[in-house]
Amino acid sequence: MxxxxxxxxxxxxxxxxxxxxxxxxxxxxxxxxxxxxxxxxxxxxxxxxxxxxxEQLIAHRDQLLSETIKIAYHEVPLYRELMDEAGVLPQNIRSPGDLSKLPIVTKDMLRNGYPQRTTRETAQKTYEECTSGSTGSPFCVREDPxxxxxxxxxxxxxxxxxxxxxxxxxxxxxxxxxxxxxxxxxxxxxxxxxxxxxxxxxxxxxxxxxxxxxxxxxxxxxxxxxxxxxxxxxxxxxxxxxxxxxxxxxxxxxxxxxxxxxxxxxxxxxxxxxxxxxxxxxxxxxxxxxxxxxxxxxxxxxxxxxxxxxxxxxxxxxxxxxxxxxxxxxxxxxxxxxxxxxxxxxxxxxxxxxxxxxxGRDTDIIVTPAGNRLIVHFFTGLIEHFREVKSFQVVQREPDSILLRIAPAADYTPEIGEQIVRQLKEKGADCTIQVELVDNIPLTSGGKRRFVISELPHR
Ligand SMILES: [Zn+2]
Missing domain, CATH: 3.40.50.12780 (ANL, N-terminal domain)
Structure with a gap:
């Protein structure tokens, strides 16, 4: 690298x-x-x-860590519960070596607890940043200035x-x-x-x-x-x-x-x-x-x-x-x-x-008949705005068509699929797009989701 x-x-x-x-x-x-x-x-x-x-960096970093843990414990229910379950008090976390006393927090935990159990009031106005992250399902975090x-x-x-x-x-x-x-x-x-x-x-x-x-x-x-x-x-x-x-x-x-x-x-x-x-x-x-x-x-x-x-x-x-x-x-x-x-x-x-x-951030490229090259962000940037889609994957097996696998959320309708296809075409996917609904998108052996898989020989 x-x-x-x-x-x-x-x-x-x-x-x-x-x-x-x-x-x-x-x-x-x-x-x-x-x-x-x-x-x-x-x-x-x-x-x-x-x-x-x-030494100076470490001292400053550890001070920031202590303050962060203290605030999370006192103001954010999720961390309070996790720390109580683990029998850990804020003063027990003083340096990175202490972090192993705490459980790991996954996207699902944050998604399920959002926003009541995962956020806190700050003195500033807050806003949401939602992405498809690296899992393909919409995921929101709250930020402030x-x-x-x-x-x-x-x-x-x-x-x-x-x-x-x-x-x-x-x-x-x-x-x-x-x-x-x-x-x-x-x-x-x-x-x-x-x-x-x-x-x-x-x-x-x-x-x-x-x-x-x-x-x-x-x-x-x-x-x-x-x-x-x-x-x-x-x-x-x-x-x-x-x-x-x-x-x-x-x-x-x-x-x-x-x-x-x-x-x-x-x-x-x-x-x-x-x-x-x-x-x-x-x-x-x-x-x-x-x-x-x-x-x-x-x-x-x-x-x-x-x-x-x-x-x-x-x-x-x-x-x-x-x-x-x-x-x-x-x-x-x-x-x-x-x-x-x-x-x-x-x-x-x-x-x-x-x-x-x-x-580990997996990427592949779809090449369309007109020679446009569609990178993973082409798809994630568009489909992440559809809450009706739980996750998706694009597979190219033929030069002139792609398969769009969609794991639908509860409120998905065929019209949503048509809307996505139309928008993809408008933005430059000049090929046949076939939609296939699936229960879920399989992960790779490394536990990662690949958004885009090109099975054509690399050009
Ligand atoms: Zn350097």
């Missing part, structure tokens, strides 16, 4: 301009004030804390590791295609050229490359699958505008993606790993090593029987977010796997512990 360090990377670090100083010093703090979050203040704190020595400010700050820190200055022109692929109103303002202000991660036809890719060239964009970010196809197209065309760095998020970065992107754009890929439940978990520094955001989250690596696995071995990731927010996440089984790097330290000098790799 790693790429070798590039000696010339630091020399590529941009010098801040008057404009980037304005964005960071005035525009974003103003935005924070309007939204009621404290992203920039948190970012400034993290910029210093990343260079603290281990404090939560958002935290994970956005850590994401911005990761962008800085990749040599980005906030406010520099950049190209981004994403799923939020409605760029009106405040998103339009944000794109203009941050100089973001935002495009659909759904539309990956050659025509669209050519248009994107032309825009990158015209606007002299040096930074690229988005879903690995979409950046990979952009890179492949660039290589085909012999397109070679210099790109300073490419940052990936939201999906699994396969090794062949990384190699193709780095070669096509003569750049370094910086992968990040966060979860939609409101935690920025890890990101790569300029040495190519993943660092855990130690002041945001505690990561445990466990085997199938919930015992810790040694560094270097793949484990199921269990996350404990280090601030409670409206919906604390303590020993949360996120559904991904990864490998710890143990006590290894990185040459970059940052004190954040290292992660060998992030794995």
């Amino acid at each position: 790693k790429s070798p360090p590039r000696a010339n990377n630091m020399s590529k670090t941009p010098i801040s301009t008057l404009y980037t100083r304005f964005v960071r010093g005035i525009a974003l703090p103003l935005g924070d004030w309007l939204i009621g979050q404290r992203m920039i203040a948190r970012l400034r704190f993290l910029e210093k804390a990343q260079w603290w020595d281990r 404090e939560t958002t400010g935290w994970y956005r700050a850590s994401f911005m820190l990761a962008l800085e590791w990749a040599g980005w200055q906030i406010g520099e022109p950049h190209f981004q692929t994403g799923m939020t295609l409605d760029r009106k109103r405040w998103r339009w303002v944000k794109d203009k202000l941050l100089r973001c050229h935002y495009v659909s991660a759904y539309d990956l036809t050659d025509v669209a890719l050519d248009r994107h490359l032309a825009a990158i060239e015209k606007k002299r964009i040096r930074l690229i970010g988005g879903y690995p699958g979409s950046i990979y196809h952009l890179a492949q197209r660039a290589a085909e065309l012999g397109w070679n505008q210099p790109i300073r760095s490419a940052v990936t998020w939201g999906d699994n970065l396969y090794d062949h993606y990384r190699v193709a992107i780095e070669q096509a754009f003569h750049t370094q890929v910086f992968d990040t790993y966060g979860c939609a439940e409101g935690i920025q978990v890890a990101a790569q520094c300029e040495q190519g090593n993943y660092h855990v955001h130690n002041l945001d989250v505690i990561v445990e690596y466990l085997d199938g029987e919930d015992r810790p696995v040694p560094p270097g071995e793949r484990g199921h990731l269990i996350l404990t977010r280090l601030h409670p927010g409206p919906m604390p996440l303590i020993r949360y089984r996120v559904g991904d796997t990864g490998v710890s790097a143990g006590q290894r330290v990185c040459d970059c000098g940052r004190g954040f512990e290292m992660m060998e790799s992030v794995e």
Whole structure:
């Protein structure tokens, strides 16, 4: 998953301009004030804390853990019950080593208890973030501006590791295609050229490359699958505008993606790993090593029987977010796997512990007759809005048709299926779509659900 360090990377670090100083010093703090979050203040704190020595980091982290556990115990019924059942008091949890005294919390537990038993009042207004997560069934978490400010700050820190200055022109692929109103303002202000991660036809890719060239964009970010196809197209065309760095998020970065992107754009890929439940978990520094955001989250690596696995071995990731927010996440089984790097330290000098790799987010690609490439987010981004669908899976066996397996919820009707098919076609799935209702979607031997399975030979 790693790429070798590039000696010339630091020399590529941009010098801040008057404009980037304005964005960071005035525009974003103003935005924070309007939204009621404290992203920039948190970012400034993290910029210093990343260079603290281990003892200072550990002391601060353990203090955050104690406070989070205390609040969860006193204010959130689910955690109160779990801790009472386990005979554990808040003062018994002082460091990550104590977490094994607590049971693991699954998505189902949080889904069943939501919102009465899983949330708490904060002094801020709250909002729901619902996703299909990594299981295919809708899953909601509650956040407030404090939560958002935290994970956005850590994401911005990761962008800085990749040599980005906030406010520099950049190209981004994403799923939020409605760029009106405040998103339009944000794109203009941050100089973001935002495009659909759904539309990956050659025509669209050519248009994107032309825009990158015209606007002299040096930074690229988005879903690995979409950046990979952009890179492949660039290589085909012999397109070679210099790109300073490419940052990936939201999906699994396969090794062949990384190699193709780095070669096509003569750049370094910086992968990040966060979860939609409101935690920025890890990101790569300029040495190519993943660092855990130690002041945001505690990561445990466990085997199938919930015992810790040694560094270097793949484990199921269990996350404990280090601030409670409206919906604390303590020993949360996120559904991904990864490998710890143990006590290894990185040459970059940052004190954040290292992660060998992030794995297990399964992705496959559907190629349509017209040559459009549909990544997993194409389907999850659309179908997750249908509460009538419990889970789904897309299988391609023929070049011109796909099978959409739906495990329906109680209020599902055939009209819902027709509506989904129509919308998929409108968004670029130019093939026959056959719907099959099933009781449930089988998991892989590794216990993961695959949204998209292409049984065609890889192109
Ligand atoms: Zn490092």
